Amino acid sequence: MFTALLIEQLLNGLQLGVMLFLMAAGLTLIFGVMGLINLAHGSLYMIGAFACATVAAATGSFWIGLIASLAAAAGVGAIIEVAVIRRLYDRDHLDQVLATFALILILSEGARWLFGSFPLYLDIPPLLQGAVPLPGGGQYQLYRLAIIGVGIAVAIGLYLLISRTRLGMRIRAGESDREMIGALGVDIGTLYTVVFALGAALAGLAGALVGALQSVQVGMGEPVLILAFVVIVIGGIGSIKGALVGAVIVGVVDTMGRFLLPSLLALTMPASQATTIGAALASMLIYVVMALILAFRPSGLFSAQS
Amino acid sequence: MTRETTINLLLALLLLGAPILAASLGEPFYVTLATRIVVLALAAVGLNMALGLGGLLSFGHAAFFGLGGYVAGILATHAFNAEPLFAGIPATTSMPLIWVVAVAVAGLIALPIGAISLRTSGVYFIMITLAFAQMIYYFAISWPAYGGEDGLSLSMRNAFPGVNTAKPLPYFLICYAALMAALLLFRVVEGSRFGSALQAARQNGTRLAAVGIAPFNIRLVAFAVSAMITGFAGALYADLNRFVGPSMLSWHMSGELIVLIILGGKGRLFGPVAGAMIFVFFEYVLGGITERWQFFLGLILLGIVLFARGGLLGLLSGKPRHV
Amino acid sequence: EPVKIGVITTLSGGGAGLGIDMRDAFTLAIKQSGNKDVELVIEDDAQKPELAVQIAEKMIQGDKVDLMTGIIWSNLAMAVVPNTVAQDVIYLSPNAGPSALAGANCNANYFNVAYQNDNFHEAMGQYANKDYKNAFILAPNYPAGKDALTGFKRYYKGALAGEIYTQVGQTDYAAEIAQIRASGADTVYFFLPGGMGIAFMKQYAQSGVNIPVMGPGFSFSQDVLPAIGDAALGVKNSATWSKDLDNEANKKFVEAFKAEYKRLPSIYAAQSWDTANLILAALSKASVKDKDAFRAALKAADFQSVRGKFVFNNNNHPIQNIYVREVVKEADGVLTNKIIATAFEDHKDAYAEKCSM
Amino acid sequence: MSLLELKGLETFYGASQALFGVTLDVREGEVVALMGRNGMGKTTTINSILGLVRPRSGAISFAGKTISGLRPHRIARLGLGLVPEGRRCFPNLTVMENLVATARGNEWTFEKVTALFPRLGERRDQYANTLSGGEQQMLAIGRALMTNPSLLILDEATEGLAPVIRQDIWSAIRTLKAAGQSILVVDKTLSELLPVADRCFVLEKGATVFEGAPLALTPELQDRYLGV
Amino acid sequence: MSEPVLEIRDLRKSFGALKATDGVSLELHPGQIHALIGPNGAGKSTLIHQIAGSLRADSGTIRFLGQDIGGLDMAARARLGLARSFQISSLAQEFSALRNVMLAVQARHGSSFHFFRQVSNDKELTEPAMAMLERVDLAARAHVPAAELSHGERRQLEIAIALALSPKVFLFDEPMAGMGPEGSKRLTSFLDGLRHEAPMLLVEHDMDAVFALADRISVLVYGRIIASGTVDEIRSDPDVRRAYLGEAA
Numbered sequence A: 001m002f003t004a005l006l007i008e009q010l011l012n013g014l015q016l017g018v019m020l021f022l023m024a025a026g027l028t029l030i031f032g033v034m035g036l037i038n039l040a041h042g043s044l045y046m047i048g049a050f051a052c053a054t055v056a057a058a059t060g061s062f063w064i065g066l067i068a069s070l071a072a073a074a075g076v077g078a079i080i081e082v083a084v085i086r087r088l089y090d091r092d093h094l095d096q097v098l099a100t101f102a103l104i105l106i107l108s109e110g111a112r113w114l115f116g117s118f119p120l121y122l123d124i125p126p127l128l129q130g131a132v133p134l135p136g137g138g139q140y141q142l143y144r145l146a147i148i149g150v151g152i153a154v155a156i157g158l159y160l161l162i163s164r165t166r167l168g169m170r171i172r173a174g175e176s177d178r179e180m181i182g183a184l185g186v187d188i189g190t191l192y193t194v195v196f197a198l199g200a201a202l203a204g205l206a207g208a209l210v211g212a213l214q215s216v217q218v219g220m221g222e223p224v225l226i227l228a229f230v231v232i233v234i235g236g237i238g239s240i241k242g243a244l245v246g247a248v249i250v251g252v253v254d255t256m257g258r259f260l261l262p263s264l265l266a267l268t269m270p271a272s273q274a275t276t277i278g279a280a281l282a283s284m285l286i287y288v289v290m291a292l293i294l295a296f297r298p299s300g301l302f303s304a305q306s
Numbered sequence B: 001m002t003r004e005t006t007i008n009l010l011l012a013l014l015l016l017g018a019p020i021l022a023a024s025l026g027e028p029f030y031v032t033l034a035t036r037i038v039v040l041a042l043a044a045v046g047l048n049m050a051l052g053l054g055g056l057l058s059f060g061h062a063a064f065f066g067l068g069g070y071v072a073g074i075l076a077t078h079a080f081n082a083e084p085l086f087a088g089i090p091a092t093t094s095m096p097l098i099w100v101v102a103v104a105v106a107g108l109i110a111l112p113i114g115a116i117s118l119r120t121s122g123v124y125f126i127m128i129t130l131a132f133a134q135m136i137y138y139f140a141i142s143w144p145a146y147g148g149e150d151g152l153s154l155s156m157r158n159a160f161p162g163v164n165t166a167k168p169l170p171y172f173l174i175c176y177a178a179l180m181a182a183l184l185l186f187r188v189v190e191g192s193r194f195g196s197a198l199q200a201a202r203q204n205g206t207r208l209a210a211v212g213i214a215p216f217n218i219r220l221v222a223f224a225v226s227a228m229i230t231g232f233a234g235a236l237y238a239d240l241n242r243f244v245g246p247s248m249l250s251w252h253m254s255g256e257l258i259v260l261i262i263l264g265g266k267g268r269l270f271g272p273v274a275g276a277m278i279f280v281f282f283e284y285v286l287g288g289i290t291e292r293w294q295f296f297l298g299l300i301l302l303g304i305v306l307f308a309r310g311g312l313l314g315l316l317s318g319k320p321r322h323v
Numbered sequence C: 001e002p003v004k005i006g007v008i009t010t011l012s013g014g015g016a017g018l019g020i021d022m023r024d025a026f027t028l029a030i031k032q033s034g035n036k037d038v039e040l041v042i043e044d045d046a047q048k049p050e051l052a053v054q055i056a057e058k059m060i061q062g063d064k065v066d067l068m069t070g071i072i073w074s075n076l077a078m079a080v081v082p083n084t085v086a087q088d089v090i091y092l093s094p095n096a097g098p099s100a101l102a103g104a105n106c107n108a109n110y111f112n113v114a115y116q117n118d119n120f121h122e123a124m125g126q127y128a129n130k131d132y133k134n135a136f137i138l139a140p141n142y143p144a145g146k147d148a149l150t151g152f153k154r155y156y157k158g159a160l161a162g163e164i165y166t167q168v169g170q171t172d173y174a175a176e177i178a179q180i181r182a183s184g185a186d187t188v189y190f191f192l193p194g195g196m197g198i199a200f201m202k203q204y205a206q207s208g209v210n211i212p213v214m215g216p217g218f219s220f221s222q223d224v225l226p227a228i229g230d231a232a233l234g235v236k237n238s239a240t241w242s243k244d245l246d247n248e249a250n251k252k253f254v255e256a257f258k259a260e261y262k263r264l265p266s267i268y269a270a271q272s273w274d275t276a277n278l279i280l281a282a283l284s285k286a287s288v289k290d291k292d293a294f295r296a297a298l299k300a301a302d303f304q305s306v307r308g309k310f311v312f313n314n315n316n317h318p319i320q321n322i323y324v325r326e327v328v329k330e331a332d333g334v335l336t337n338k339i340i341a342t343a344f345e346d347h348k349d350a351y352a353e354k355c356s357m
Numbered sequence D: 001m002s003l004l005e006l007k008g009l010e011t012f013y014g015a016s017q018a019l020f021g022v023t024l025d026v027r028e029g030e031v032v033a034l035m036g037r038n039g040m041g042k043t044t045t046i047n048s049i050l051g052l053v054r055p056r057s058g059a060i061s062f063a064g065k066t067i068s069g070l071r072p073h074r075i076a077r078l079g080l081g082l083v084p085e086g087r088r089c090f091p092n093l094t095v096m097e098n099l100v101a102t103a104r105g106n107e108w109t110f111e112k113v114t115a116l117f118p119r120l121g122e123r124r125d126q127y128a129n130t131l132s133g134g135e136q137q138m139l140a141i142g143r144a145l146m147t148n149p150s151l152l153i154l155d156e157a158t159e160g161l162a163p164v165i166r167q168d169i170w171s172a173i174r175t176l177k178a179a180g181q182s183i184l185v186v187d188k189t190l191s192e193l194l195p196v197a198d199r200c201f202v203l204e205k206g207a208t209v210f211e212g213a214p215l216a217l218t219p220e221l222q223d224r225y226l227g228v
Numbered sequence E: 001m002s003e004p005v006l007e008i009r010d011l012r013k014s015f016g017a018l019k020a021t022d023g024v025s026l027e028l029h030p031g032q033i034h035a036l037i038g039p040n041g042a043g044k045s046t047l048i049h050q051i052a053g054s055l056r057a058d059s060g061t062i063r064f065l066g067q068d069i070g071g072l073d074m075a076a077r078a079r080l081g082l083a084r085s086f087q088i089s090s091l092a093q094e095f096s097a098l099r100n101v102m103l104a105v106q107a108r109h110g111s112s113f114h115f116f117r118q119v120s121n122d123k124e125l126t127e128p129a130m131a132m133l134e135r136v137d138l139a140a141r142a143h144v145p146a147a148e149l150s151h152g153e154r155r156q157l158e159i160a161i162a163l164a165l166s167p168k169v170f171l172f173d174e175p176m177a178g179m180g181p182e183g184s185k186r187l188t189s190f191l192d193g194l195r196h197e198a199p200m201l202l203v204e205h206d207m208d209a210v211f212a213l214a215d216r217i218s219v220l221v222y223g224r225i226i227a228s229g230t231v232d233e234i235r236s237d238p239d240v241r242r243a244y245l246g247e248a249a
Ligand SMILES: Nc1ncnc2c1ncn2[C@@H]1O[C@H](COP(=O)(O)OP(=O)(O)OP(=O)(O)O)[C@@H](O)[C@H]1O
Pocket: D013, D016, D018, D036, D037, D038, D039, D040, D041, D042, D043, D044, D045, D085, E147, E148, E149, E150, E151, E152, E153, E178
């Protein structure tokens, strides 16, 4: 009985991890590859969810909503890059922090202006409702499995894009020396607009997919943002593989911590105390893990350069 | 006198004169608002030491701000309820004593956090400092003894010998004096041998090591001193609001401190002061005009980053910094 | 000279929906009363305690308000209320009733027109005794969450299949739902405010676990029901108010709110409406400048509450009925609540005894 | 006809002027040497040609087209290949990736470059930040060749290279020259540079002070302008 | 012969499969300029890094003034008196040339944990620093930020910083690189004078300079020293000619 639950929880952790990866994927692209600290990534995620919810409500189709989320986030991303980010590449990280912090304020409040203050409705599409049986008697939700699938597909796609294509090489080259790559004849400006829009679209996709499981509301991107940063830093900046591994570590540690810590503590103290202290420790756990990993591997698990 | 010095002097006078004027016109609220500016600026001066001079982008300084605040809150609560702290040590409501404890606690906690975090650099440093702050934040939220998420209310301001701290203006003057002292310290340290080494550590740590100064030690001391100043500000903030809560420890707070510095001008003496002045001013003025104030605040901040390189002071004093 | 009322509430950021309902009902009530002598000073706290403190300071020192109200969240109330009442300004809570302000630290200047935080949970605990023997309970790991589960357990007599404190701000509940499924519980009681509750309900419904769920009214209030969708159908929840509550004042309120704002009122709107009417009633009996007389007038609570009977206890917290509602779908497809039972008649909170007033 | 032509170029860094009227031209198929003491503006001239700094006045034309004011990538695509001072290889790319990332045209291929510099072939999967200084210089030249430029510009062509390698590079430059490649080259080693060059330009304090054949650069002139 | 100031025994360092330093032994004696030459990628800079402490050796010993310094970090070795220059200039870019040198003077003077006394009017720092700049002919550029110096000027600044440390050993990694003919000539005679201040390990590709300066030359190829001797011995060594010098000698 307990083993079955343990296995299910491990799966839950894995799935949470992949979900986190989906959120982190766009961020890795922009942050790891373009070297830009984009605090507004969570807002792009929110935009995706809002676009999907609004369009799905208007058309009755989740899938059209999903396309809308990609388009909306990519569009907003491209506008942001051209209007703001483009001017900040040759500045230090700090100016980027301030500018994207300002963008959070603008996008959040703007979204509230457009969509009102109340959470929106978004549900999983009929096609993906229901569960599939697991070996050993359990069952797993189809939609969550689909998210795992999308996450892995995104991971592979991004990995290939960055490490195998000339586009990927140019992006990385631009990160280390924008001036030089321009002097060698590459239009890095346009390239970065495209990459930023792609990263934004991935954020939007994550927002739409996860929005069906959560509350679609203003500010939904912020907790995600911090977690996504944790994920890519644990994995090593600039490494898609690292982001995936980091996400799974965070997902599993968080889930298992929430699940096991209270019961473990209950062995040594009264149950009521164990539940609250266990919960407190569980909420600190991923940060403890992150600090430990960075203390021993100061540039993450799979840093792009040795 | 350079243009920047003149501007600094004007800012200092404005910050002192406006509240005194407001108090004499019977508008105590503006004194409180000015106190908020001063305390936030003080916290940011602390961060500016690590960030502006040392290039250590700590995204976890809210931890020290909050720790300072909680020290003040906890000491005051215990003293108010006449409960000893632990092992019979009595609590206190004396501000100077509380400050000493707050500064010491912030410094002592900053040492291990710094020692671990400084093994990393760049974005990893940003994130590991954030991680430590988040640990403390979640601890504060879920630890019931001192109010958890609800925070801790102080029933009255702590005492300063010979001053009626309950009145806005005297309390403002205390905070103002603290800010000026911190600015003086910043200026002196910046020009000292330690400051030289610290700035060199920011520009090129390998170069510093190659002349025989270990960057790690320099950075660690700077990080601790920086945390102590920010912790001091936290204690003042607790008394200003007569309240401490986990929001003082949240990453938003860390982010806000960073924003103040960049707004005003990173590494500049009065950068945090100018930053706090405009940030609080806009927050207050816009908040009074429209409930969409965050939208417009965002636009203004964006305008400043894009068009005022080197922050407000960079814009006003018109030339880049060189040493 | 007009009466100045300071309203500090959340009008921006993620939690703005509740504050906006609060403000809208309040201003509507004042408008409908035709009382031209009331002046409102409304400010946004952005759900930040420090900002709320700052605004309170400004309202008291700068605007010199006579009364204050508006705060939605317990932690903001804890930051603002003690200092406000200590400066002899009367504060009326339209929502949030932290236990710390109800017991030994009760104050003559503090009136809670909403509820004591434990009340809704106590009601569900009481109601659960009817059908269930083995409940699984969960709440976020912070003071309000602990109060909630304590409140539930105060009246619930059955066994506990599990008790979990989740992370504040958590958005994925797969792990908790798996534990619920494995626990053998016959019911689930949860307190997860705001987006957390929406996420939990959606995921719970999608998970296929069909143990009946109960919650406090906040999680099924009119502002969040559309976002949860059909997943909420049939869920039992406790509240001091419901749109279908059968009394004149309530009918008038629901009509007026719908007509003015083209949406259904939430419980926050109802409580705020009551707060405004309580103030208006007291104003008609005494001057705010005469603090003692005005406090007495408030305490008399001589107004038509949309909740029906409404009396203040010794600790200035309400004595009121608490109902059990069920989420239903109306003919036009709109999700809303219907009262199905009364959990408590004239319920008092557990802390009043410790209050020396 | 001139492939590249600069007239009266003036360039500033902020308020301080670095170029005070540089005039220079490179003809089709010619190797031109650009010389001058430290800090006289050689690098600044090259950066101005590529649009990396914007000249304030003066005209630059390439293949009959005015290029001043164009963005660097547009200029480069017209057929300018740069080997910059300090090499500036992309540290986070491997040798192979450095060569391929910006490659254009098909005259020069990875194979041809590694035939010219066998060491690059041996190090093909190593990150550029771990290469030795000389290896990086070879990589920078290879990278520029892979863009198949009609004009190759080398700033400090052989700095930091071992004598044998330096000879390799000069012979590579001779090979390129024989194949009709136009080259603008800056180098400190006059004894190796002058025999390759068809013409020389000398800069002093940001202005052209000499133009002519290598032989016209007499020992007296060398001493005056270059301190030899 | 006198005791060696710096003595390296069987030093090894690998990067993956690549043996960058493959059993190098070397001695540096007082008053000596010991030149280290070898093809690009032979491991010269790697060796300098290991001596200076910015890379840790896999095995082998480094003795400096009789003390084993293998366990010390870069800063500690610098304090003992090892001054190095970088193959690619490494400076505090925002500091003026003068302040770059002052930093070195300050490091030599002991603790950097002085928080109050201002460096700008601290004659103990400014005067020696200015003197060093004068020695390398950079005094006129003393107040220009390092970022705005030309390539050659930065190389000169690197030397001034090393001088300011008044070290017991100089480790110079290609100091001539980027210097024009005139600069190289001047620097050559300058370094020639330095041998009396402290012995020098000199990595350099400029053979004119090496042959003019070196008391002893070691030739490094693929991480091994294939020949070591006086200028004439090395010049005429056929292996060295083939592996390194070409026709240049
Ligand atoms: N980024 C910069 N900012 C300000 N001044 C600069 C900058 N780069 C170069 N200079 C100045 O411009 C002048 C010309 O420098 P440039 O680098 O073009 O000389 P160079 O001839 O290439 O010298 P070297 O042989 O040393 O490389 C010098 O006085 C230098 O100090």
